[in-house]
Amino acid sequence: MKSAWPCAIAATALAVPSFAAARPVALEARLADYGGSGAYVAIYVTDAKGAHQATLWVAGTKSKYWRHLRDWYKASGGRAKVDGVSGASVGAGQTLRATVEIADALLDAGYEIHVDTAVEDMAENPSEVVVPLTTGDGSKAVAGKGYVASFRYTL
Amino acid sequence: MLRTLHSIPALIIALLLVVVAGAGVALSIFPAFEHAGAATGAVDVATLAARVDARLDGAETIMRRPSGVIVAYHLAGQAQRASVVDPATGEALADWQPPRAHRWLRDLHRTLLLRNDGARIAVGIAAACLVLVVVSGLFLLARRMGGWRHFAGRMRGDVLQRAHDETARIVFAGLLLTALTGVAMSLATFGLLPEGGDSEPFGMHASGADRIELERMPALRSVDVAQLKQLKLADRDDPTDVIEIETAGGTGVVDPATGTWLWWQAADGWQRFHATVAMLHTGEGAWWLGLLLGLSSLTVPVLAATGFLLWLRRRRSLPRLVGNAPLRDADTLLLVGSEGNTTWGFAIALHDALVRAGLRVHTAPMNDLRAWGARTRRLLVLTATYGDGAAPASASRFLTRLGRMAPAAALEFAVLGFGDRQFPRFCGHAYAVHEALVAHGLHALAAPATVDRQSEPEFLQWCAWLARTLDRALDVRYRALLPPTTTLQVVSREDYGIDAQTRTSVLRLAPVREHGRRARLPRFETGDLLGVVPPGGVAPRYYSCVSAAADGRVEICVRRQPGGACSPWLADLQPGATLRAFFRAHEAFRLRAGSAPVVLVGAGTGIGPLVGFIRHNVAGRPMHLYFGARSKDDGFLYGDELQQLVADGRLRTLTTAFSRAIPRAYVQDRLLADAARLRELVVRGACVMVCGGRAMAEGVARAWEQILAGSGLSLPRLRAQGRYVEDVY
Numbered sequence: 001m002k003s004a005w006p007c008a009i010a011a012t013a014l015a016v017p018s019f020a021a022a023r024p025v026a027l028e029a030r031l032a033d034y035g036g037s038g039a040y041v042a043i044y045v046t047d048a049k050g051a052h053q054a055t056l057w058v059a060g061t062k063s064k065y066w067r068h069l070r071d072w073y074k075a076s077g078g079r080a081k082v083d084g085v086s087g088a089s090v091g092a093g094q095t096l097r098a099t100v101e102i103a104d105a106l107l108d109a110g111y112e113i114h115v116d117t118a119v120e121d122m123a124e125n126p127s128e129v130v131v132p133l134t135t136g137d138g139s140k141a142v143a144g145k146g147y148v149a150s151f152r153y154t155l
Numbered sequence: 156m157l158r159t160l161h162s163i164p165a166l167i168i169a170l171l172l173v174v175v176a177g178a179g180v181a182l183s184i185f186p187a188f189e190h191a192g193a194a195t196g197a198v199d200v201a202t203l204a205a206r207v208d209a210r211l212d213g214a215e216t217i218m219r220r221p222s223g224v225i226v227a228y229h230l231a232g233q234a235q236r237a238s239v240v241d242p243a244t245g246e247a248l249a250d251w252q253p254p255r256a257h258r259w260l261r262d263l264h265r266t267l268l269l270r271n272d273g274a275r276i277a278v279g280i281a282a283a284c285l286v287l288v289v290v291s292g293l294f295l296l297a298r299r300m301g302g303w304r305h306f307a308g309r310m311r312g313d314v315l316q317r318a319h320d321e322t323a324r325i326v327f328a329g330l331l332l333t334a335l336t337g338v339a340m341s342l343a344t345f346g347l348l349p350e351g352g353d354s355e356p357f358g359m360h361a362s363g364a365d366r367i368e369l370e371r372m373p374a375l376r377s378v379d380v381a382q383l384k385q386l387k388l389a390d391r392d393d394p395t396d397v398i399e400i401e402t403a404g405g406t407g408v409v410d411p412a413t414g415t416w417l418w419w420q421a422a423d424g425w426q427r428f429h430a431t432v433a434m435l436h437t438g439e440g441a442w443w444l445g446l447l448l449g450l451s452s453l454t455v456p457v458l459a460a461t462g463f464l465l466w467l468r469r470r471r472s473l474p475r476l477v478g479n480a481p482l483r484d485a486d487t488l489l490l491v492g493s494e495g496n497t498t499w500g501f502a503i504a505l506h507d508a509l510v511r512a513g514l515r516v517h518t519a520p521m522n523d524l525r526a527w528g529a530r531t532r533r534l535l536v537l538t539a540t541y542g543d544g545a546a547p548a549s550a551s552r553f554l555t556r557l558g559r560m561a562p563a564a565a566l567e568f569a570v571l572g573f574g575d576r577q578f579p580r581f582c583g584h585a586y587a588v589h590e591a592l593v594a595h596g597l598h599a600l601a602a603p604a605t606v607d608r609q610s611e612p613e614f615l616q617w618c619a620w621l622a623r624t625l626d627r628a629l630d631v632r633y634r635a636l637l638p639p640t641t642t643l644q645v646v647s648r649e650d651y652g653i654d655a656q657t658r659t660s661v662l663r664l665a666p667v668r669e670h671g672r673r674a675r676l677p678r679f680e681t682g683d684l685l686g687v688v689p690p691g692g693v694a695p696r697y698y699s700c701v702s703a704a705a706d707g708r709v710e711i712c713v714r715r716q717p718g719g720a721c722s723p724w725l726a727d728l729q730p731g732a733t734l735r736a737f738f739r740a741h742e743a744f745r746l747r748a749g750s751a752p753v754v755l756v757g758a759g760t761g762i763g764p765l766v767g768f769i770r771h772n773v774a775g776r777p778m779h780l781y782f783g784a785r786s787k788d789d790g791f792l793y794g795d796e797l798q799q800l801v802a803d804g805r806l807r808t809l810t811t812a813f814s815r816a817i818p819r820a821y822v823q824d825r826l827l828a829d830a831a832r833l834r835e836l837v838v839r840g841a842c843v844m845v846c847g848g849r850a851m852a853e854g855v856a857r858a859w860e861q862i863l864a865g866s867g868l869s870l871p872r873l874r875a876q877g878r879y880v881e882d883v884y
């Protein structure tokens with residue numbers, strides 16, 4: 001299961017190139033053993049009203065299925081920049097790990113990290129994880145409402 | 156060209172397709188299986204959602220599987236859980252999970268378990284090749300059957316060819332549908348087809364007022380569950396959250412406070428197209444179609460294997476020419492029209508003989524004709540016929556090319572046609588070529604001659620004529636490829652006839668233990684041919700088998716023909732003597748299964764297979780035998796046994812005609828005398844089997860034409876239905 005191998009990726013691309021100052025953030029999403037095919041996962045930043053600010057990671061390479069990551073697709077209008085921040089879908093019971101750059105301006109400013117998931121033939125879970133993006137709360141793991149057993153980010 | 160389009164892609168993708176189709180067959184079972192477990196009953200989405208919401212705490216999403224099974228996702232404690240629910244009550248029946256086997260098979264079907272885009276592309280290309288193979292195969296088959304009008308007609312050819320053709324004819328539609336939809340899905344996967352549809356707009360919120368009951372929401376009431384794909388309920392803790400619904404008809408957002416549409420978009424053409432394609436390909440939502448397509452995919456290994464063997468057979472008989480003169484130097488142009496390359500075997504023998512006789516011969520496929528050589532004096536054409544009078548593969552463009560060429564009045568020509576008398580337009584292409592050459596101003600040396608079913612004597616007879624015409628000695632060494640032989644020992648013989656030189660013998664042969672292996676006979680049926688190569692001979696002679704392999708003995712009738720290459724030797728073999736022989740299936744002369752009456756007509760040794768059919772008629776099927784012999788005391792083969800067969804009911808009637816009695820009578824006279832009864836039998840479904848010499852068979856056919864006149868049936872029609880078959884020598 002290639003897609004399921006825990007992937008540690010050090011991406012150098014800027015998540016939000018327009019912000020000058022940025023720092024790395026490590027993302028970790030462990031999926032439950034939901035018993036389906038590989039999951040598509042979108043991890044992204046919105047403001048309090050849900051407006052898209054930055055896409056941190058998209059797992060699943062077929063863009064035709066991205067519409068099933070519903071909140072992310074809706075919020076970004078399907079036009080999010082994903083260069084350098086996308087990878088293979090994540091198998092059941094596997095963990096997605098990625099390190100990406102995040103603009104300092106997004107930290108401690110009322111923004112949220114959302115996680116959307118979707119699996120073929122199974123339910124879609126838009127915004128199954130919603131956590132505030134703060135320098136303090138980072139390492140606390142939270143469970144999602146869908147396939148995400150635990151999610152945390154480390155700044 | 157058509158054949159290349161058929162064979163080459165098929166060979167390349169065969170193995171891949173067998174795997175992909177195999178997985179597809181297994182997958183096709185799931186929709187039917189799941190459908191059987193789905194609850195039925197019409198209900199609207201509002202009612203369903205209210206029932207589920209009432210029964211399951213924390214219900215989040217309700218999905219309807221294409222099979223009709225309803226699955227609800229709900230929070231159980233901290234974890235999400237998927238349950239199959241009863242749409243009538245909303246009650247959870249069981250946990251739901253996509254079957255593990257289904258996922259594995261789907262991975263195999265889509266990516267050969269490699270799960271990468273390279274494999275996806277390979278499978279997509281295989282599907283595209285399959286479209287090409289099915290379409291080209293369809294045109295090949297139509298040509299072989301003699302045009303689209305005869306597409307549903309009776310198949311001809313040997314077992315391998317018929318297995319391939321008959322299977323293809325049944326499943327082509329299913330395979331084409333599977334392949335086309337597979338290509339469409341593959342293109343969609345790689346974004347090469349538009350997906351259609353717009354994403355729902357961002358920022359839609361509920362009005363925030365108190366929510367009304369799900370059951371009363373007009374938007375949800377307007378959607379039938381049969382249309383539902385997915386329904387996401389509004390988050391209880393978020394007053395601004397909305398209800399999102401996806402149906403077969405489109406996508407929408409509902410305000411939980413009013414129960415009305417905030418937004419609705421009907422599915423557009425592309426979305427409906429992709430949905431239809433997916434349904435047709437997977438059978439999800441149309442389980443019976445899935446099963447049908449699965450059954451047609453099941454034949455892919457059969458088609459691949461038989462197709463490969465046919466291709467191999469054609470390749471093996473590819474021509475190898477020695478001493479082929481260039482066209483500009485050649486005095487003799489030998490053109491060959493061949494479909495399966497068997498005609499090349501004869502052409503090469505003739506080519507070699509002509510070269511040995513000192514002629515400068517240029518031999519080529521008929522399609523290679525571009526111009527006459529400056530020194531060409533004569534043209535010899537050896538051509539097969541494809542299907543019902545069509546040109547074979549290597550002659551498909553000949554007539555068009557001939558039309559464009561300069562007239563060549565000085566050229567003389569002869570045409571030899573190869574064919575199978577079972578086909579209504581026997582050697583049709585040879586006659587067409589002959590006519591075209593005459594019309595083009597060439598001088599015909601003779602009317603076209605024919606060779607039936609690769610008959611070596613007929614070929615050699617024509618070569619002898621050619622030798623006389625050219626005034627050269629032609630040493631034609633034709634060697635048919637002989638199958639492996641079996642050693643047989645003469646067990647007994649019975650002789651009939653007054654003159655020892657021309658008597659007829661019934662020989663019974665048994666297999667001999669060889670190389671320490673158990674003595675056994677290969678499979679053969681009554682009416683199949685025993686090929687015997689006489690000592691010092693090269694070409695086999697064929698004798699119809701009276702017995703079948705199950706009888707444990709080979710029984711044949713041999714008429715001694717003084718001066719013959721084989722029969723005097725064979726007819727004089729005494730019990731204990733051995734010979735080597737092989738069996739050749741004679742599919743066209745098998746007794747049709749069923750209980751319909753059978754009219755058997757034979758003369759001389761032609762009685763052999765007919766007696767065999769009667770002996771095996773334990774079921775007492777009505778059989779009527781018309782048998783012609785010289786006289787009651789001369790050549791009346793199986794006379795006593797026939798009386799016995801009548802007595803025990805295996806033979807209904809026995810009618811004999813003796814050509815040396817007074818008054819003399821032939822079988823056709825007896826047939827005509829019984830015309831009324833025979834017409835009645837045939838109208839009621841009887842089949843007719845004729846075995847014997849050519850003259851007798853022609854006389855019998857004329858008699859049947861008279862018998863059938865005015866009955867609404869005709870001889871060509873009976874032949875086309877396989878109800879009038881001949882074994883003629």
